[in-house]
Amino acid sequence: DQGKFDLVEAEFQKIIEQNPNNLETRKTLADLYKDQGKFDLAEAELKKIIEQNPNNSYKRELLSDLYKAQGKFDLAEKELEKIIEQNPNNSYKRELLSDLYKAQGKFDLAEKELEKIIELDHGDPDRHKFLSDLYKDQGKFDLAEKELEKIPIKYYPYLQFDVAGAITEIAKEKNLNKFGLALEQLQEAAKVAPHAVGLYWKFAQLYEKQGNLALATEQIREEIKLDSNNLCTHNFLARLYKAQGKFDLAIEYLNKTLEIPPPLSRKLKTYKEIAYVNCKMNTHKFLSDLYRAQGKFDLAVEHLQKGRALEPTPPTNILAAHYRALAEHFKKALERDPHWSIHKTLAELYKAQGKFDLAIEHFKKAGSGFLFVIADLYKKQGKFDLAAEEFKKILEAWPNNFELFLSIAELYEKQGKFDLAIEHFKKEIERDPGGLETRKFFAELYERQGKFDLAEEVFIKALEEHPRDSHTHKQLADLYRKQGKFGLAEKHFEKMLELRPNNSYIRQWLADMYKEQGKLDLSIKQLKDIIERHPDALAQRLSLADIYKEQGRFDLAEEVFKKAIELNPNNLYHRKALALLYEDQGKFDLAEAEFQKIIERDPKGIWPYESLGKIYKELGKTTLAEEAFRKARELTDEYIATNRAEAPKDETTSKATGTDKVNEQSEGNASTTAPQTTPEVKVEAPKDETTPKAQGTTTPKATE
Template sequence: MKTLSLSFLLVIFLSACATIPAVNGPEALPEGHPSVAAHPGSGQRGTTTRQSEAYTHFIMGIIASGAGRRDEAILDFERAAKLDPASDTILMELLKLQLDAGRKDDAWETAQKVMKINPDRAEIHTFIGRTLAEKDEPAAATEHFKRSIELDPESITPYILLAETYEKTGDWEKALGTLKKLAAHENHSAIAYYYMAQIQARRGKSGESLMFLKKAIERNPSFLSAISELAKIYEKQGSPDKAEKLYRGFLKTNGEETSVRQLLVHLLVKEEKFETAKQELKIILSREPGNSNALLMMGLVNAQEKNFKEALFFMKKAKVLAPSNYEITMEVGTLQRKLHRYNEAIKTFGEAALLAPKRYEPHFYIAVVYDTMGNRTEALKHLQTAISLEPGRTSLIAFKGQVLADMKRYDEAITLLEEGVKKKPGDSSLLYQLGIVYDRRGDFSKTEEIMRKIIKMDPSHHDALNYLGYSWAEKGIHLDEALKFVKRALDLKPGAPYIMDSLGWVYFRLGRYTEALKYLLKAEGGMSKDPTVLGHIGDTYRKIGEMDKAVEYYQRTLKADPDNDRIRKELRKLGQSPAGQ
């Protein structure tokens, strides 16, 4: 059984209005064309020059339409209709193209002509009913839909449009009753149940909606739209296993349906079943090596697993296949940045900027890369471009303040951030960066004031809690309050390595070295090359008398930060020389 996709459900009814005639004999003339009984060479009488010309333009219109030359086809059908105004077949072809071109008024005029010639064409009643419904004339629309159903009971579209019209007027029972009549036709029951499910969902009757979706799938196990809808409901209900089972059941009999396998992949990624997701993506790529979406997903899944080299391999392949895809280009640049391929990343983000000239993100990430490289002049230049594209985005202002502070241009940074705070006084990101800049300028009392203000505004601001608690620990003041603040920060962001380092350092300052070591070692798990964390661990081992361990961590600290004079002094106190000296 062929798959029914959502795009099939509302196929414009006019697509089947007329059969394209062949051009090799009298039998090719469309039924209803006056020239059927009078085509030259047919051996029948009654041919006129006008009818022959009409037929010629009709065939030329069919050929032009098939070749995608819509405007040319419309002209040919208009000429044919003028030459043979009694042919409803010509008018129906013209009507289809007028609709396709968005010429609704012309289409309406053509439809009226068809009605006069042949009022028993079901599809013309459907068109008129649809138009009247759009004009908010439901009573007249329903009569035409009903007449269309009488003339062609097997046509799906008038049932659906009639049900929608009843629904818009609030007559739910008639809407459902219309679809029940459609469901009585065995071949159309799946679609009928699907639309009944949609109506019940809009009524807020989720149980009935679920029931009708299941019925639709029972009638047609390959009904993709119903399966996709039901799977989404299962996900919302917190039953992803049911959604997965549904997709896999479909794929057993429709294994070639890539779109469903991609839906399954998205579900698996949400559930963090990355290996299983990759297996499904491999199946897609084995059949469709050029599927850029599958390559993109394979890259994203590998990136989630922090397999950045593998992720970049797939992303680059996707980019080759879709060179003008902005999102893929940005992903490639992001992976290059994570792999410290900074010059490549700058080039790639530059390509993204050309693809989307009004997007600020490429310029922002170029600034981030330059800042990472220590080239803050270039960082500022690109950051300013980003701000010009998104002047109200506070994260850009905050980052510019940080870059200016890194350049020791503290007054400029403070002016910039304070102006931002005046415009958005409740923006904690600007306040937070402002507090940091004051600290770096040496005005900790101002920093303390700002951080307390942030915490009062937003008690869940874990970064402000952590910053203030750690700063107090560094200064050896307010240690009890520091402990309380940092614990709150860790409760708000469990497992954050930098907060665990802060908590360990507060315990160190309190002289609770065993507890300090516990959290500092946990912090190392997420920041194994961070010189601050390594130095703190070395200090703690020294305090508890494990000098070998202290030396080991001090040496590792110097490897990560060769210019750390404090650690050099600590090593010398322990009678050790820094590694390599």
């Protein structure tokens, strides 16, 4: 309790000397080492426990967590794999292993583990949701949807919002209107849990997104029956009335809202009370806007003044007063008993108030266990030199803590003290010559300074020590590419392909580099190779079509676009690309047909009508051109009018809608607001450290 960890260690060591088989003491000692950042000592203790009891899966899990904390993912994996080897039916450990694979971008391995878990747990709905999320992260939206469909939502009402939200999110990514499907899921859930607070709110949000304000109003009235004291719900209803032009009903409901009593609490001012005050303040502002719109300026002014009277000055005055009172209490306690824990509590209170100097003073008095916090406070104040000094003190005690080492280097760089940062890296390399990460960060420092030759030297040295590290090959290739040394960059990309022949990302990088140099045939070769391995790689098809267009090989470009549409007929981007290709070649009848197909799928889209108008104008069909342009104008006016009907942008409205109009429009009619929709792409997830983390989708130029 006094922070004398060295004495604590000594006492534990004495217990272990008397009884070397005391595994619980060893485990507690390992925890103590871990908390202090002494990972090597913690690892040694856990290994001793496992030696005595090799079947103890819990201790192996702790060792795996320890490796994970140090970034040693391969060792963390091995420990979890040993646990699963001992007990193949342990689905919890498989879930941990799946998370570990996912964190490293090894999506195929993560998928296999989740599929095995589903098999073991006989279709546990949570696992289907996890697997769906994994597919979604990789851009495999069709597979993500299929997993969601496997969840029998009526038997698992607690997943109702998650599934409906996931479906809506996938719809947004794929530019499809899937609100109907989300609505079906909520309806199934409502059969099982009809009185769940928040359920009708979700219904109201979905109906509002579809523009069905009457149904949204019905649902939010049902929500008020379940939770009549929620100000934000009342404000949501008032906003819906306003959007329908029913100002009297909106005003009536807002006045009722002001009568709702504050939440009861035995404690000091709570966050619920603060939220209540904020909602009430926004209600007055909303009423003021409504009265002003009706020309009732005296009432508008009255409510504006009432709202302003509730505004806290400063904004956090409730919490600030609470902190001040507590600080005074602990200052008096210190006069009676100068214990380190009181200094710590007082320091935390000062920190919460932003009084960093006083916080640092008391953290220092609390003992050496708070050096991390002190350094962080110095950093927040911009006192980077003092922060660096504190971190150095900690590093002396724990020289193997790589995060500490990097923090000091970062602080030197922020101050522009590059010489000190370089010296800092050189000392670490002397201490640990085999440290790959140190060399890579050192090279990046040189690269940020524009010293490419020195960065190159460090990367080459790192590869001499670790010739099979794909990530270092990638960094060096990018460095060469940045300098225009394409031949050298190509060698390192090819080396990566030797190490990872099935990695599509590497082929994409090569294709981009060849295109940059004008070596279009070589770029085509790489793109075709990706498509051959992954027929659904749509972005690569589009890149290939662009190159064919650049070469004037329009027939081949057309063939590629048609194949992309065949694979994903609902992606309007590909149809637009094909239509524009026809237009460029003067094949206006074919272009017109494609734009008509787009309008069939998205009748609210503005740009297809504009494009049709231009085509008709080219063909001299003036009447049809006028009709198309008039329709585009009508849709534009409709969209603007919808936006003007939006409620005032305050905290209440934001909470009630759960999304803004931009999101709503992009989810419902992507093409209306985003003519240049990003194409969906599915590329194989690489199985090595070159994988961009959690990156399953890409565009032809965005990969790097």
